[in-house]
Amino acid sequence: MSIHDSDGEGKEFYIPITQNDLLDGGEGGRNSEHYFVENVLSLTIIPTKVYECKSAFTKQGPTAVLTNFDILFSVIRRFSDVDDDTREVCWTALLKAISKQRENLQDNGVDQGERKEQRNTLKMNVYLLCLFIDAFENNNKSQALSLSAAKPKGKKKKATVVLASGFNWAEEKDLAIMRLYQLIQLDLALLWQPPVVEEDFINLVANCCYKLLENPDTVKTKTTKEGIYMIIGIFIRRYKHAAIGAMKIVQLLRHFEHLPLPLAEAVVHFYTEHNTKDILGEIIGEIGQIDMDQLFRDTAGTKSLSTFIVEIAQKIPSAFLPNVMYLINYLDKEIVVLRMSVLSVFGEVISQELSKEDLSDKEKATRDEILNRLEDHIHDKNAFVRFKAVTIWCNLCNKHQIPLSRLKVLVAIVIGRLDDKSCLVRRGALQLLQAFLICNPFSFKLCIDELRANVELQEEKLRVMTPEEVPALEVADEDCDGSEDQSMSIVQELLGPMQEGQSQQSEEPSELAKQRVLVLYLKDSLLFALNFETAIPRIKRLISSKVNTDVLEAIDFFVVLFEFKVDKALDGVRRMLTLVWSEEPLVKAAVVNAYKRLYLHSEKDKRAISKSVEVVNNLTSLLNNVTYGDLACLEVIICEFMKTGDIDNSVIQLLWARFTMKSADTSPDESRVALILISMLAGANVDIVRSNVDVLVRVGLGERGRH
Numbered sequence: 001m002s003i004h005d006s007d008g009e010g011k012e013f014y015i016p017i018t019q020n021d022l023l024d025g026g027e028g029g030r031n032s033e034h035y036f037v038e039n040v041l042s043l044t045i046i047p048t049k050v051y052e053c054k055s056a057f058t059k060q061g062p063t064a065v066l067t068n069f070d071i072l073f074s075v076i077r078r079f080s081d082v083d084d085d086t087r088e089v090c091w092t093a094l095l096k097a098i099s100k101q102r103e104n105l106q107d108n109g110v111d112q113g114e115r116k117e118q119r120n121t122l123k124m125n126v127y128l129l130c131l132f133i134d135a136f137e138n139n140n141k142s143q144a145l146s147l148s149a150a151k152p153k154g155k156k157k158k159a160t161v162v163l164a165s166g167f168n169w170a171e172e173k174d175l176a177i178m179r180l181y182q183l184i185q186l187d188l189a190l191l192w193q194p195p196v197v198e199e200d201f202i203n204l205v206a207n208c209c210y211k212l213l214e215n216p217d218t219v220k221t222k223t224t225k226e227g228i229y230m231i232i233g234i235f236i237r238r239y240k241h242a243a244i245g246a247m248k249i250v251q252l253l254r255h256f257e258h259l260p261l262p263l264a265e266a267v268v269h270f271y272t273e274h275n276t277k278d279i280l281g282e283i284i285g286e287i288g289q290i291d292m293d294q295l296f297r298d299t300a301g302t303k304s305l306s307t308f309i310v311e312i313a314q315k316i317p318s319a320f321l322p323n324v325m326y327l328i329n330y331l332d333k334e335i336v337v338l339r340m341s342v343l344s345v346f347g348e349v350i351s352q353e354l355s356k357e358d359l360s361d362k363e364k365a366t367r368d369e370i371l372n373r374l375e376d377h378i379h380d381k382n383a384f385v386r387f388k389a390v391t392i393w394c395n396l397c398n399k400h401q402i403p404l405s406r407l408k409v410l411v412a413i414v415i416g417r418l419d420d421k422s423c424l425v426r427r428g429a430l431q432l433l434q435a436f437l438i439c440n441p442f443s444f445k446l447c448i449d450e451l452r453a454n455v456e457l458q459e460e461k462l463r464v465m466t467p468e469e470v471p472a473l474e475v476a477d478e479d480c481d482g483s484e485d486q487s488m489s490i491v492q493e494l495l496g497p498m499q500e501g502q503s504q505q506s507e508e509p510s511e512l513a514k515q516r517v518l519v520l521y522l523k524d525s526l527l528f529a530l531n532f533e534t535a536i537p538r539i540k541r542l543i544s545s546k547v548n549t550d551v552l553e554a555i556d557f558f559v560v561l562f563e564f565k566v567d568k569a570l571d572g573v574r575r576m577l578t579l580v581w582s583e584e585p586l587v588k589a590a591v592v593n594a595y596k597r598l599y600l601h602s603e604k605d606k607r608a609i610s611k612s613v614e615v616v617n618n619l620t621s622l623l624n625n626v627t628y629g630d631l632a633c634l635e636v637i638i639c640e641f642m643k644t645g646d647i648d649n650s651v652i653q654l655l656w657a658r659f660t661m662k663s664a665d666t667s668p669d670e671s672r673v674a675l676i677l678i679s680m681l682a683g684a685n686v687d688i689v690r691s692n693v694d695v696l697v698r699v700g701l702g703e704r705g706r707h
Contacts, residue, residue, distance in 0.1 A: 306341030
């Protein structure tokens with residue numbers, strides 16, 4: 001049927017909802033002004049008619065579709081029965097027609113007198129092309145499955161369907177997407193009056209693109225995938241496709257497990273390349289419309305949604321700033337995966353966007369609200385969510401992005417998690433406490449006695465510096481029970497007027513202000529160290545845990561505590577000695593490596609002799625005040641040092657020198673300790689003693705031995 005009716009007036013081609021609508025004329029029936037297909041051609045005459053259609057396209061160009069639409073539509077209706085050559089002829093004709101119409105519109109623009117004809121030509125050609133894309137895609141899937149099933153059992157590679165004629169659907173699909181993209185880049189709205197493109201036309205092309213994404217092979221082809229992103233991006237920017245696009249994206253995520261990362265990439269493309277800032281808000285709102293009971297049951301779909309939003313947050317966290325309050329609502333839902341993903345998003349937002357120094361008041365309020373939520377969910381009822389919250393705090397700590405004012409409360413909360421019933425959370429808590437130590441803003445040495453003495457010294461200096469008419473700064477008592485928040489507020493009170501240029505009735509000297517800040521800083525340092533001292537008994541209990549992760553993390557933690565000179569850390573280091581008898585190879589290796597790190601490693605720039613002296617001194621201190629049980633454990637560890645070559649000849653020679661007291665300033669106690677160490681080393685290598693038996697007899701059984 002021709003689109004021109006009997007009186008010469010052209011009918012309008014409307015994009016049908018289903019193919020059947022074209023057969024009955026749609027809502028208005030066959031007597032309406034809508035174009036309809038008069039009849040579907042029989043299979044026997046289709047090849048002849050298709051070649052006539054090809055000639056018409058060659059002569060008339062893209063407008064040939066106005067009189068040959070029924071032929072091409074008949075091929076679609078009988079696609080599974082039509083031969084490959086006939087399909088390819090139709091496909092090639094449509095691609096050329098789309099390309100030619102794009103050239104005509106680009107070069108000549110829209111002819112006002114032929115607007116309706118040009119519009120119908122566009123809609124018909126694009127509609128047919130989308131139908132052929134869908135038909136070829138379905139046919140290709142079926143053929144690929146048949147080829148895979150026909151292959152022998154074993155590892156099967158993905159079957160690529162290439163016809164005898166050389167028709168490769170993957171390449172043709174890529175070409176079709178490029179043709180559509182080139183077409184929609186034009187100002188197509190000029191074909192309509194008023195100049196507003198039909199929503200059905202936009203949805204036709206968009207749905208074709210969404211359908212292609214359902215195939216995992218499509219997202220593996222970079223050019224095809226990016227072409228689809230560009231088409232949908234233009235629709236969102238120009239034609240208000242954001243709401244519909246968001247709905248389709250959420251639907252795809254819930255039904256196809258391969259799409260979270262590709263669709264996240266698409267949203268990032270829309271946001272950065274097309275400046276479509278509203279798309280993410282639409283998607284988050286669409287997720288919020290889903291019945292939570294459905295999400296609770298649909299674990300795969302929920303996981304896809306969660307992966308999707310986390311991936312976006314890692315790439316464009318700023319996009320989530322306007323949507324923070326919507327995301328906070330998800331934290332109250334029962335869905336564990338969703339809560340975890342929201343916390344991950346918050347972690348990225350804090351890390352990448354809200355850790356700058358020049359934050360506005362609004363940004364600071366947003367940051368504090370997010371941090372409050374992250375802090376609250378350390379106590380979440382689900383262990384996986386608690387662990388996720390602790391892990392996020394650990395990442396922030398490693399990047400030095402935790403506000404100092406939160407440190408005291410946060411450390412106390414995390415110490416409480418050492419008694420968590422979940423070993424996963426206990427492990428996370430130990431790792432976070434270790435990160436607090438390593439990244440602490442106070443000092444590399446947290447010896448409480450030294451810190452307390454330093455606080456008293458600096459307070460005395462402050463009292464001397466403070467004029468009688470200016471009241472001395474009152475801070476926490478000797479045990480540093482005052483909160484860090486109070487201390488920080490005092491610091492701000494002191495520094496604020498100076499920074500803002502406000503005048504005081506009596507301006508105090510800058511040195512006095514510096515001294516006050518120094519006292520506050522030292523008190524915070526002492527308070528920080530005292531908090532960690534309270535954690536030591538709990539961590540010592542974890543060393544005796546039956547869970548390997550508890551034991552391994554506790555060992556690592558005590559190593560760091562010892563390196564920071566925290567009081568009572570040595571108790572934990574001694575406690576782990578008995579673990580050398582563990583039947584778990586990982587635990588035994590962890591103990592040996594811990595002692596190796598604490599007592600054998602020295603600064604790299606030291607001379608060899610200085611390193612040997614340091615190692616011998618460390619090993620000597622290791623044997624101070626040990627029990628007989630500890631000696632047996634230490635012997636195992638030192639034998640392991642010897643077996644792995646960590647004790648070199650220079651250390652052994654120095655031990656012999658100390659035993660014989662040839663080394664300067666060696667005390668009798670040090671000489672006896674050196675002999676004990678030599679006997680332990682001989683357990684791994686008896687030649688150490690065999691070559692020096694005469695020395696042992698002469699010194700050990702000589703004058704010194706008798707006394």
